[in-house]
Amino acid sequence: MRGRPNLYVSYESEQSLLPTWTQRIALIAFLFLLFLIPLQGGIEIGAHVYRPLSFLGDNAWLKILSQVAIFGIGALGLNILTGLAGQVSLGHAFFMGIGAYTAAVLGGEVGKAQIGLGLPIWIWLPAAGVVAALVGMLVAPTAVRVRGLYLAIVTLGLVFVGEHIFRNAISITGGSQGVRKFPVLDVRIWKEEQPLLSFTSDGPMWAPVNWLDWLLGPWINFPDEISEEAKTYFILFLLLILFVVLAKNLQRTRIGRAFMALRDRDVAAEVMGVPDAKTKFEAFAVSSFYAGVSGALLVAFVGLATPEQFNLALSVQFVVIVLIGGAGTVSGTLMGSAFVFVFPRLVQDFSVWLTHAVESGGAIASLADVVVSTSANDPGLVSTLDGVSPGLNVSQLNLVIYGLLIIGFLIFEPLGLYGIWLRIKNYWKGWPFTY
């Protein structure tokens, strides 16, 4: 049925993840782009050296993109719980904390007063998810009893209780100073000295063979060594892709459809034979698993965590990612995660640029001066001098914009970025006809 993308001749083809060739090619192109981003050394094809997206290959940018992947995984979990199963939870940070500290105990080294087993990644990463899922199962019965906004506030209470426990379980978490060893992102078979794959040091991707060169060397000349940030980026994006596929597939299974039935009308779902308690149980378990993995990756990535980090603001951040992206959609959730982390950086760059514009006195200096406040007596919205001038500093400006975006999206585009994407798609589908 070439050329008729909306015609499905079988149930299988309708349910397939990528029904059309356009989508398949677009996805492959996009993945290739993601793959190219960290190779800031450039790719030599023939006589030319191509530096695709060289600005994104910057190590600071790679860190932002790695965060996008980590929080993307966590947000996918919340998307399953809130977007698919319709259970509003503000407790995601708590499950993330559980995962983080499980990973710390299993994967981290022994500290001064902290437990640490120093096990390899293939134990601590799944275990972080499993332990978080078990805790999620303990919480799930509450959702059967308590509904809607009441559930949101109970899970909010969970975050505060969790923070208290994390703060006081010093032998596990290291307390408020965060003095404990967290796991490192490298692959070992057991506790041997030399890791099989290390994502935390500069050098070739895999010690014995530079596998990129080995694989594509005849056609493309890859850099012999890549940076630590680039390696972390690669492994995190591979994990993200894995979890995206899992989430996408979950949507198509019986369990996924049960989640959606429960979300759309819980009474009707029960009438159709979707068990209320069991489905919520599954939703919490899956969602917490994602949160746990995300938490474990976060502490391994940052290498530092305090109990106060797993607070309400973190939970809210996840809800915001899901809502800005578009609740109930996997691609929307990923867009939301990218947006929430990339946007602050753009705002920061823009404010710095504005300040420079004022100082250098170019064509837009007078315009920029209205917005930027550069001294104590200079009124303005933004200031790059912290605490001196009346304007908001960059982080405050980012927070305000973040808040305004939440409000703006909910008022004007409830479907989120996914909704905007849909509208763009539909516009071009009918182009040049506007109806």
Next chain:
Amino acid sequence: MTALLLAQAAADSVVDRFVAAVTNGLSLGAIYALLALGFVIIFKATRVISFAHGAIAALGAYLVSYFATVLNFPGNALGGPIWLQWTVSALFAVLATAVVGLVIERVAIRPMIGEPIFSIAMVTIGLDIVIRTITNDFISTNPRPLGDPFGTSLWEAGPISMAYTEVAAIVVTVVLVLGIAWFFRTRIGIAMRATAFDQEAAMAQGISVGRIFAIAWAIGAGLAAVAGIFSSVFPRASQGVDQQSAFFAFRAFPAIILGGLDSIPGAVVGGFAIGLAESFAAKYLTWSGFGIGFSGIVPYLVMMIVLLVRPYGLFGTEEIRRV
């Protein structure tokens, strides 16, 4: 003789400890009750649960500090004794906060009518972030004293020893609760109850639902500001309103949930119950295994336990659903 004296001292300390727990709990509960009252009025009228309440309370406290200590407006224009000037300025700040509530309702809540409840709750989270950040920018790094006339002076009667601000908190709360109870018997109050019951039916009766929403938000914001004052003075905060003040209101969530989201008496009972629970936990649950700052999470624990037994709180309207 010594034994008798010791027993006497022990008895005294037992009584003192208990009385201190009760008085502290009541004054803390009064603040929670004020916050919960604001939440509940907004929820009842508009079906919105406002996460921005803490930020509004902090904004109110900041405005009090600004009007009463920096500008001394409009108190000094009026003259009279210092405490009267301060009170007038503080009331003016509370009114200003109520106006902020009106603006919030008009700008962010009105366009959301008919959207899912959780979306509107998320809008208030966005509002919370915006208001809190801007307020904190104004507050800046050092806490801002509110300059209240009571200061740190204590009121002592027998075993009772309370700060005057605590007595004031309880008195003001009682007065405001009675005021709200009276308000619900006025014309606008009845209209608000009708709106809470059924928005469309209220509209059909000629009630301007939009105006009711605005009034509810104004009252809610005003109550939040009053609570903000009492949570930013001695003994709750020694220095005044600071960057952390906005988070205080989260501790009132257990109070509203305990009482039931849509019950005014529930808010008051819940507020005092949570205040007492927290205060008693601070005095009596001192076993080190609970960890430092355990009393701070007692409200949440109480809330969770109560909700498991009564899913719609103590006084909330039960939603009947059957399969």
